[in-house]
Amino acid sequence: MDFTFNDEQNLLRDSVRKFIEKDYAFESRRQLLKTDLGFSRETWKGFADLGWTALPFSEADGGLGGSAVDTMIVLEEFGRGLVVEPYLPTVVFAGGLLRRASAGLRGKYLPGLINGDLIAAVAYAEPESRFDLSRVSTTAKKDGDGYVLTGKKLAVVAGHAADLLIVSARTSGAVNDRSGITLFAVDAKSAGIERVTYATVDGLRGANLTFTNVKVGADQIVGDAERGLELLESVVDEVLVALGAEATGIMEVMYKSTVAYTKERKQFGVAIASFQVLQHRMVDMFMEYEQFKSLTYMATMAQASARPLAKHAAGLKWLLGRSGRVVAQSAIQNHGGMGMTEELAISHYFKRLTMLDLMLGNGDYHLERYRTLQA
Amino acid sequence: MDLEFSKEELAFRDEIRAFVAAKLPAEIREKIDQGQPLSKNDAVHWQKILFEKGWIAPNWPVDLGGTGWSPTQMYIYDDEMGAAGAPPVVPFGLKMVAPVIYTFGTDEQKQRFLPDILASNVWWCQGYSEPGSGSDLASLSTRAVRDGDHYVVNGIKAWTTLAQHADWIFCLVRTDPNAKKQQGISFLLIDMKTPGVTVHPVITMEGDHEVNETHFEDVRVPVANRVGAENQGWTCAKYLLTHERTSVANVGNLKRNLRRLRREAGNVKVGDGVLLEQPTFAKRVAEVEIQITALEFTSLRILSQVARGGAPGAESSLLKVRGTELQQVLTELLLEAAGYESFAFVPEGGKALGAKFAARAAANYFNFRKVTIYGGSSEIQKNIMTKAVLGI
Numbered sequence: 001m002d003f004t005f006n007d008e009q010n011l012l013r014d015s016v017r018k019f020i021e022k023d024y025a026f027e028s029r030r031q032l033l034k035t036d037l038g039f040s041r042e043t044w045k046g047f048a049d050l051g052w053t054a055l056p057f058s059e060a061d062g063g064l065g066g067s068a069v070d071t072m073i074v075l076e077e078f079g080r081g082l083v084v085e086p087y088l089p090t091v092v093f094a095g096g097l098l099r100r101a102s103a104g105l106r107g108k109y110l111p112g113l114i115n116g117d118l119i120a121a122v123a124y125a126e127p128e129s130r131f132d133l134s135r136v137s138t139t140a141k142k143d144g145d146g147y148v149l150t151g152k153k154l155a156v157v158a159g160h161a162a163d164l165l166i167v168s169a170r171t172s173g174a175v176n177d178r179s180g181i182t183l184f185a186v187d188a189k190s191a192g193i194e195r196v197t198y199a200t201v202d203g204l205r206g207a208n209l210t211f212t213n214v215k216v217g218a219d220q221i222v223g224d225a226e227r228g229l230e231l232l233e234s235v236v237d238e239v240l241v242a243l244g245a246e247a248t249g250i251m252e253v254m255y256k257s258t259v260a261y262t263k264e265r266k267q268f269g270v271a272i273a274s275f276q277v278l279q280h281r282m283v284d285m286f287m288e289y290e291q292f293k294s295l296t297y298m299a300t301m302a303q304a305s306a307r308p309l310a311k312h313a314a315g316l317k318w319l320l321g322r323s324g325r326v327v328a329q330s331a332i333q334n335h336g337g338m339g340m341t342e343e344l345a346i347s348h349y350f351k352r353l354t355m356l357d358l359m360l361g362n363g364d365y366h367l368e369r370y371r372t373l374q375a
Numbered sequence: 376m377d378l379e380f381s382k383e384e385l386a387f388r389d390e391i392r393a394f395v396a397a398k399l400p401a402e403i404r405e406k407i408d409q410g411q412p413l414s415k416n417d418a419v420h421w422q423k424i425l426f427e428k429g430w431i432a433p434n435w436p437v438d439l440g441g442t443g444w445s446p447t448q449m450y451i452y453d454d455e456m457g458a459a460g461a462p463p464v465v466p467f468g469l470k471m472v473a474p475v476i477y478t479f480g481t482d483e484q485k486q487r488f489l490p491d492i493l494a495s496n497v498w499w500c501q502g503y504s505e506p507g508s509g510s511d512l513a514s515l516s517t518r519a520v521r522d523g524d525h526y527v528v529n530g531i532k533a534w535t536t537l538a539q540h541a542d543w544i545f546c547l548v549r550t551d552p553n554a555k556k557q558q559g560i561s562f563l564l565i566d567m568k569t570p571g572v573t574v575h576p577v578i579t580m581e582g583d584h585e586v587n588e589t590h591f592e593d594v595r596v597p598v599a600n601r602v603g604a605e606n607q608g609w610t611c612a613k614y615l616l617t618h619e620r621t622s623v624a625n626v627g628n629l630k631r632n633l634r635r636l637r638r639e640a641g642n643v644k645v646g647d648g649v650l651l652e653q654p655t656f657a658k659r660v661a662e663v664e665i666q667i668t669a670l671e672f673t674s675l676r677i678l679s680q681v682a683r684g685g686a687p688g689a690e691s692s693l694l695k696v697r698g699t700e701l702q703q704v705l706t707e708l709l710l711e712a713a714g715y716e717s718f719a720f721v722p723e724g725g726k727a728l729g730a731k732f733a734a735r736a737a738a739n740y741f742n743f744r745k746v747t748i749y750g751g752s753s754e755i756q757k758n759i760m761t762k763a764v765l766g767i
Binding site: 125127128129130131132135154155176196198199200201202206208266267268269275277278325329332333336337339340341342343347348350351354355357358362364367368 | 504507508509510511514533534577578579580581582643644645646647650653655656707710711714715716717718719720728729737738740741744745747748749752753754757
């Protein structure tokens with residue numbers, strides 16, 4: 001068993017870390033949040049220039065043939081820097097689906113995605129489905145050679161800026177049938193798509209989408225028709241592992257900056273770090289972070305070695321909810337009143353870590369999954 | 376040992392329920408239900424309705440406008456108001472500075488300030504904490520130097536809640552920097568319009584403007600605005616802390632938010648059922664309910680002790696710690712119930728995109744992280760209990 005990183009991986013980590021230290025100050029992030037786009041296209045292009053958008057794709061597709069470990073390295077650093085650019089939705093989620101798509105679709109979208117011209121988002125959540133990916137009311141009805149899509153999608157991260165939308169829709173079956181779901185690659189500029197865009201509470205951007213008779217060709221089906229759920233679920237498991245990496249980076253910064261803050265802040269004539277209650281709370285933060293990081297590594301390595309991922313991903317997501325809560329809430333409590341302010345970075349880390357719990361199913365949801373899944 | 380309220384107490388409870396049902400404006404109830412903060416107009420409007428009824432200041436002496444209720448009736452009133460969704464009154468004038476004025480103030484000060492507080496004509500804020508003095512409040516350093524008939528005040532007060540609406544501020548200031556820290560503090564009433572007073576918004580993490588920094592630059596305050604003797608301000612402040620012993624648990628509010636959680640989670644579809652019936656979620660709701668009941672009965676025990684003439688001890692610390700923790704748990708459960716509908720940022724006064732309760736679910740979860748920090752953090756409360764209860 002080997003937990004070390006090779007030279008290439010260390011280089012990758014150093015380059016992402018340096019980029020964030022140099023070009024991604026908290027103040028510039030704060031300014032980005034005030035813009036309509038919510039991220040910087042220039043920075044995104046910078047990611048592409050550095051090869052990070054190419055990482056998970058095969059060399060045949062113009063990528064770098066990287067593994068889950070490379071994705072983990074990037075996301076962990078992005079979590080540390082609280083990066084708002086749409087790497088997760090575009091490269092990990094949509095990219096993960098495109099990687100398994102037809103040669104035609106790969107050839108059509110991957111070059112643009114890899115060179116930073118194309119933003120992609122996945123539209124899967126629906127108003128009445130909560131976290132259940134199989135509960136799909138959006139319909140895809142046959143229309144000549146293609147299909148028309150009708151339905152509503154909720155909380156589409158990066159849906160405000162996406163050029164490409166990958167949408168789960170029902171081609172047959174009852175609303176909660178596992179079969180009969182098909183994934184479609186939809187041009188975001190298609191007629192019939194209404195967008196309500198918004199800032200999200202954790203500093204990103206999203207959209208609610210309404211599809212009304214949106215035409216999609218049959219060649220835009222991602223994976224196999226009627227069997228889209230299996231593909232979606234397996235890529236979601238990869239996204240969960242990536243979320244784990246982001247959360248790991250966030251937790252590290254939260255616990256370390258809380259320690260730093262309590263060493264500086266004085267009350268009753270001493271640094272508040274000298275109070276045992278706060279010390280133990282910060283040690284608890286450290287322990288949660290380390291354990292969570294370990295489980296993230298485990299799940300990442302399972303993914304990298306093509307082992308069955310579902311149960312690991314579910315367990316990781318459950319732990320993210322629990323460890324995330326301990327680390328996040330402890331950080332604010334130890335910061336006292338200052339932790340409540342918008343001005344300090346700690347509250348922004350708090351908000352992102354909090355909302356990661358709800359992304360793609362909260363702790364309760366995944367605990368139930370874990371319980372029912374075979375190893 | 377008897378679980379029942381008397382017939383008269385029950386009738387009183389019904390009277391309060393009927394009053395709120397009839398008199399609470401629908402727009403205010405709607406805002407409270409959606410976790411939206413109230414505007415200044417909303418708050419004053421409701422307080423004037425209570426003033427008309429004679430219920431605005433139950434804790435004041437009867438001759439000054441109080442209701443003369445027993446501790447049990449006070450408890451029922453707070454509990455029912457919370458349960459019915461009535462907004463709590465803004466405490467700074469009615470519950471904080473007024474008791475100090477009528478206990479320690481001169482007749483002139485009582486006549487000058489109390490009627491306007493009672494009628495909600497004047498909005499007060501509290502100037503206690505400072506950037507360098509949070510939990511260690513007694514270390515405060517806002518300086519008041521005597522100059523003839525005035526004090527000249529310089530310093531910064533932090534976390535001044537709703538100072539942007541305030542007409543007056545009551546401040547703890549240092550009048551003797553050479554005395555032991557609690558001994559050199561005075562209690563001053565300052566007109567917010569006095570030259571040199573400036574209010575600087577501090578935005579909290581959910582994006583609301585609830586608190587401020589209030590700066591004092593050579594602010595001249597008449598000595599006549601000092602309540603109590605010079606350097607006796609800490610005694611006045613401590614007196615404030617012994618007030619409001621049992622309502623600090625906010626049981627009525629907890630029960631109301633629990634009901635709201637059940638209602639909303641009962642509408643969230645999960646599969647062919649609803650979230651409220653999912654075993655894990657249902658378990659967590661039941662656990663909170665049991666703990667709220669335990670807290671409620673702790674409050675009632677303390678109440679009956681006070682009613683029999685007992686002196687309140689450190690029990691308010693217990694109520695504050697547990698009450699605030701349970702408040703936070705409820706905001707957590709509501710956020711989870713909101714799921715994806717909580718993602719969109721909805722500012723103060725903004726419209727919900729989907730389910731109304733979800734619009735501010737994240738904002739309220741974020742905002743409520745403060746409750747274990749303010750009003751004496753949980754750590755301070757536990758220090759108090761360590762001394763007072765454990766005798767250590």
